[in-house]
Amino acid sequence: MTKFLGMHEALEVHELLTFKTLCLTKAATMSGLAQDPELKAILAGDVTAGTEHIQQLQHFLTNREDVQ
Incomplete structure (x- = not known):
């Protein structure tokens, strides 16, 4: 990858x-409302994965000089 994202690429990452932030918010909210332990576990896993994905996307937008 190049050091800098094109304008359209930055907009797509944004x-x-x-979208991932909305999904994370929904999963976190629904996990508090869920009563089934299996569903809570699925939602907790989604929250963990969503948090990691958000951090990766933020890295693309903020630390462009580190991208290779």
Whole structure:
């Protein structure tokens, strides 16, 4: 990859970041409402994965000089 994202690439990453943030918020909220232990475990795993994905997307937007 290049050091800098094109404008359209930055916008697409921002859209993905917005979508993943919404998914994370929904999963975290629903895990508090869920009563089934298996469903809670699935939602907890989704929260963990979503957090990691958000951090990766934020890295693309903020630390562009580190991208290779």
